[in-house]
Amino acid sequence: xxxxxxxxxxxxxxxxxxxxxxxxxxxxTALAARLAARGELPAPPCPDPVNAxxxxxxxxxxxxxxxxxxxxxxxxxPAMIQVWSMPGLVAQKAGSVxxxxxxxxxxHGYTGVVATNCDQTYDRYVRVGERLRSTMxxxxxxxxxxxxxxxxYFVTWFQSWYDEDDRRVAEMLFRVLKFRxxxxxxxxxxxxxxxxRYPLRPAVGPDTRYFWDGVNDGxxxxxxxxxxxxxxxxxxxxxPACHSTNRTYRKASGRGxxxxxxxxxxxxxxxxxxxxxxxxxxxxEGVRIVGDIVGCEPSEVEVDMPVRVLFQHMDDELVLPRWTxxxxxxxxxxxxxxxxxxxxxxxxxxxxxxxxxxxxxxLATRDFTPVHHDTELARAQGSKDIFVNILxxxxxxxxxxLETVPGAVLESIRVRLGVPAYTGDxxxxxxxxxxDRTLRVRGAVSLGDHLTATVTFKEGDAQ
Amino acid sequence: xxxxxxxxxxxxxxxxxxxxxxxxxxxxxxxxxxxxxxDAGLAPADVDGLVTFTADASAEIAVQRELGIPSLRFFxxxxxxxxxxxxxxxxxxxxxxxxxxxxxxxxxxxxxxSGHRFGQANKGGGSGSQAMxxxxxxxxxxATPAAWVAMQARRYMHEYGATSEDFGRxxxxxxxxxxxxxxxxxxxxxxxxxxxxxxxxxxxPLRLLDCCQESDGGQAIVVTSAERARDLPHRPAVIxxxxxxxxxxxxMMFSYYSGDLASLPAMxxxxxxxxxxxxxxPDDVDTAILYDHFxxxxxxxxxxxxxxxxxxxxxxxxxxxIELGGRLPVNPHGGxxxxxxxxxxxxxxEGVRQLRGTAANQVPDATNVLVTAGTGVPTSGLVLTAG
Numbered sequence: 001x002x003x004x005x006x007x008x009x010x011x012x013x014x015x016x017x018x019x020x021x022x023x024x025x026x027x028x029t030a031l032a033a034r035l036a037a038r039g040e041l042p043a044p045p046c047p048d049p050v051n052a053x054x055x056x057x058x059x060x061x062x063x064x065x066x067x068x069x070x071x072x073x074x075x076x077x078p079a080m081i082q083v084w085s086m087p088g089l090v091a092q093k094a095g096s097v098x099x100x101x102x103x104x105x106x107x108h109g110y111t112g113v114v115a116t117n118c119d120q121t122y123d124r125y126v127r128v129g130e131r132l133r134s135t136m137x138x139x140x141x142x143x144x145x146x147x148x149x150x151x152x153y154f155v156t157w158f159q160s161w162y163d164e165d166d167r168r169v170a171e172m173l174f175r176v177l178k179f180r181x182x183x184x185x186x187x188x189x190x191x192x193x194x195x196x197r198y199p200l201r202p203a204v205g206p207d208t209r210y211f212w213d214g215v216n217d218g219x220x221x222x223x224x225x226x227x228x229x230x231x232x233x234x235x236x237x238x239x240p241a242c243h244s245t246n247r248t249y250r251k252a253s254g255r256g257x258x259x260x261x262x263x264x265x266x267x268x269x270x271x272x273x274x275x276x277x278x279x280x281x282x283x284x285e286g287v288r289i290v291g292d293i294v295g296c297e298p299s300e301v302e303v304d305m306p307v308r309v310l311f312q313h314m315d316d317e318l319v320l321p322r323w324t325x326x327x328x329x330x331x332x333x334x335x336x337x338x339x340x341x342x343x344x345x346x347x348x349x350x351x352x353x354x355x356x357x358x359x360x361x362x363l364a365t366r367d368f369t370p371v372h373h374d375t376e377l378a379r380a381q382g383s384k385d386i387f388v389n390i391l392x393x394x395x396x397x398x399x400x401x402l403e404t405v406p407g408a409v410l411e412s413i414r415v416r417l418g419v420p421a422y423t424g425d426x427x428x429x430x431x432x433x434x435x436d437r438t439l440r441v442r443g444a445v446s447l448g449d450h451l452t453a454t455v456t457f458k459e460g461d462a463q
Numbered sequence: 464x465x466x467x468x469x470x471x472x473x474x475x476x477x478x479x480x481x482x483x484x485x486x487x488x489x490x491x492x493x494x495x496x497x498x499x500x501x502d503a504g505l506a507p508a509d510v511d512g513l514v515t516f517t518a519d520a521s522a523e524i525a526v527q528r529e530l531g532i533p534s535l536r537f538f539x540x541x542x543x544x545x546x547x548x549x550x551x552x553x554x555x556x557x558x559x560x561x562x563x564x565x566x567x568x569x570x571x572x573x574x575x576x577s578g579h580r581f582g583q584a585n586k587g588g589g590s591g592s593q594a595m596x597x598x599x600x601x602x603x604x605x606a607t608p609a610a611w612v613a614m615q616a617r618r619y620m621h622e623y624g625a626t627s628e629d630f631g632r633x634x635x636x637x638x639x640x641x642x643x644x645x646x647x648x649x650x651x652x653x654x655x656x657x658x659x660x661x662x663x664x665x666x667x668p669l670r671l672l673d674c675c676q677e678s679d680g681g682q683a684i685v686v687t688s689a690e691r692a693r694d695l696p697h698r699p700a701v702i703x704x705x706x707x708x709x710x711x712x713x714x715m716m717f718s719y720y721s722g723d724l725a726s727l728p729a730m731x732x733x734x735x736x737x738x739x740x741x742x743x744x745p746d747d748v749d750t751a752i753l754y755d756h757f758x759x760x761x762x763x764x765x766x767x768x769x770x771x772x773x774x775x776x777x778x779x780x781x782x783x784x785i786e787l788g789g790r791l792p793v794n795p796h797g798g799x800x801x802x803x804x805x806x807x808x809x810x811x812x813e814g815v816r817q818l819r820g821t822a823a824n825q826v827p828d829a830t831n832v833l834v835t836a837g838t839g840v841p842t843s844g845l846v847l848t849a850g
Contacts, residue, residue, distance in 0.1 A: 200587070200601050200602045200603075200604060200606070201587075201602060202598035202599075202601070202602050203587065203588070203589065203590050203594040203595060203597070203598045204598070205590060205595055207595070208595060208598070233720065234595070234596070234599045234720065259618065259719075259724070260614050260615070260617045260618035260621070260719070260724055261614070261617060262605075262610050262613040262614050262617060262666045262667060262668075263664070263666065263667035264604060264605070264607075264610055264666050265663070265664040265665060265666060265667070266663070266664070266665050266666075267582065267583055267584060267607065268584065269584040269604045269606050269607070270584060271604070272604035275664075275667075276604055278603050278604060278605040278610065278614075280614060280618075280719045280724070287720070288719060288720050288721075289599075290599055290600055290603060290605060290717070290719065291603050292603040292604060292605070298667075303617070303618070303621045318602075320602055320603065322603070
């Protein structure tokens with residue numbers, strides 16, 4: 001299944017939905033209602049019990065060092081859950097609860113398909129030796145919606161896994177967009193973006209360089225007039241009070257209060273995972289500055305809330321001054337270079353997507369779909385090359401989360417899928433702690449965001 | 464010396480308002496101008512001036528060529544997005560009043576829905592003064608007009624206790640007006656306050672229904688001397704006041720760094736001049752066309768222009784206060800929330816129709832109309848009176 005970024009159009013404001021074909025829409029709605037009413041149905045069997053060899057293949061293929069360290073001796077990595085019910089290399093895949101609506105959409109010109117969401121919730125980790133069974137149930141059909149890919153319907157279904165006592169151990173939501181391919185191009189990503197490079201960069205000029213130099217040195221610098229002493233932010237070349245062009249700066253304390261703030265939801269902003277808060281901060285020194293707020297949920301931000309500055313590496317080059325509640329604990333590290341020598345300078349996880357990686361992970365997740373291992377077939381189907389499969393993407397989010405928050409126990413991983421991660425590219429995973437129990441993860445490739453994900457940890461287990 | 468009463472709007476013309484015009488922006492501009500010139504009872508050869516937005520993609524000389532205008536002797540552009548709208552008419556009126564031109568067409572045409580959409584994340588770039596302004600904001604993911612307005616809206620709510628429902632009443636009023644305006648995109652589609660409250664967040668505290676739609680289309684306005692306009696087919700809309708304005712520490716939608724975020728000083732500056740030039744005041748206005756790209760700034764404009772005191776707009780617009788039949792009907796055409804987003808130019812045309820007595824939702828005996836342009840940016844305004 002191809003992945004492309006849909007979020008741009010799906011979430012754009014002022015998208016006005018209209019029905020082009022009421023007849024299809026009605027048939028689809030009726031079919032969806034019938035399918036949803038059927039509830040849970042048995043899904044293809046899990047061929048093997050939860051077992052150590054498959055766990056080892058998986059951890060080796062994904063580069064999960066904690067596997068070798070014994071983290072997965074008794075329990076399986078939670079993100080492997082779907083692997084246990086994958087059929088393997090079989091001539092024909094068994095049917096899915098969503099086959100009928102997908103076929104109906106195909107027949108009416110909605111021939112394109114991309115996966116958009118894969119959300120897994122873990123009731124508990126499964127133990128080596130357990131036998132699982134799985135069920136599927138149909139979710140819903142939403143649409144028609146105008147998206148960057150073309151007009152389409154979002155089709156959602158669920159798979160659940162149960163233990164031998166019929167207790168659920170995990171559930172997964174899977175959503176695809178079935179769309180009418182657009183005649184025009186579009187929906188593409190700006191080219192030329194470097195992998196792992198934070199896309200929102202300031203222009204720096206002669207009048208502003210001192211500020212960004214300061215940020216790189218861990219200082220919040222406020223321009224002050226060398227003649228009359230007036231403070232000014234944002235800065236400029238001439239003092240509006242005395243017209244002097246002699247400038248210096250004062251190092252600010254980095255403390256202030258929220259004067260006003262917003263919480264961004266839509267439309268998508270490159271390099272950002274919504275929702276996130278941005279504030280006008282009133283500094284102790286009496287000037288204001290704009291920045292985003294990290295280290296708490298956006299819903300916890302309030303006007304007049306005391307905040308303090310943080311200097312965070314967004315990538316190898318860019319440091320941004322960001323804000324966090326004044327009473328928040330020190331986040332992942334004011335300077336990751338010093339505190340986490342094993343990690344990349346910016347805490348990012350970089351994975352070279354060699355053919356070996358793409359193919360080994362596809363097979364270790366028992367996904368034998370040719371677009372993940374057969375270059376010629378992938379190209380014949382319109383792909384640039386073979387690309388990383390979704391089971392691996394979610395596994396890599398787990399790996400990043402547990403490397404960032406060692407010892408945590410995962411409660412859920414919700415992944416929104418973007419552009420494909422082709423072989424030859426580099427996948428760079430970066431993240432941001434929203435709070436004790438939530439980590440937001442972004443996985444970028446040269447084409448843009450391959451995924452954005454939200455990982456939640458079980459209470460009391462996160463460090 | 465005053466500009467008041469020297470010039471008038473003699474013609475208005477527009478394309479249809481849609482989501483996908485299927486034609487070039489230049490063609491939309493040419494069609495709108497041609498319609499406006501014909502509406503004024505003039506021929507292209509009578510036109511000797513053109514004014515548009517700095518943001519417009521169609522050069523004055525390109526429009527001149529399409530219309531077959533032999534030559535121009537006045538052309539200018541006005542900057543700052545939708546803040547330019549009334550400014551184009553102000554420039555045209557100044558040219559006409561000083562004899563620099565006889566008949567000036569102001570135009571704005573774009574494919575803002577099917578082409579470049581302003582509501583998407585701004586990508587920044589460049590190295591001029593505006594790029595520097597953006598650089599204090601974009602890197603933090605603070606990248607859309609809705610977000611920039613939301614920052615002021617939050618502070619306004621904090622200071623005056625206004626709520627999302629108060630903003631919603633603006634959206635409900637605009638959609639009510641659009642519902643009975645056949646040229647409006649949302650013709651026949653009113654909304655309730657409950658629907659507003661159920662609409663999803665775009666940038667808190669703004670919901671989807673606080674944000675105006677996006678449109679393709681073109682609108683043109685013909686300005687000539689008040690004297691000449693009296694000899695033309697339609698009742699003139701005399702320009703009694705025309706002004707531009709900025710506020711302290713003005714930025715392009717980021718004027719957060721000094722003063723009061725719960726205000727729009729640039730609009731206050733425009734209002735003072737309009738009342739002084741026209742000799743009129745808020746009580747004399749029969750209907751106001753207030754720029755409504757985002758609902759909260761309709762409240763702030765009511766305050767800046769003196770229709771009510773600071774923080775009182777939420778009470779002013781309760782109980783249908785800005786609806787047809789209310790204390791001040793605002794945007795009888797449905798505004799940009801309801802009719803179309805043509806960067807404020809369609810609002811000027813509505814002001815003219817109200818004075819001619821030909822509007823879809825006619826305010827009885829409208830003789831004085833106030834029109835404003837984009838807010839949060841350097842802006843402009845007009846007072847038009849029936850000639």
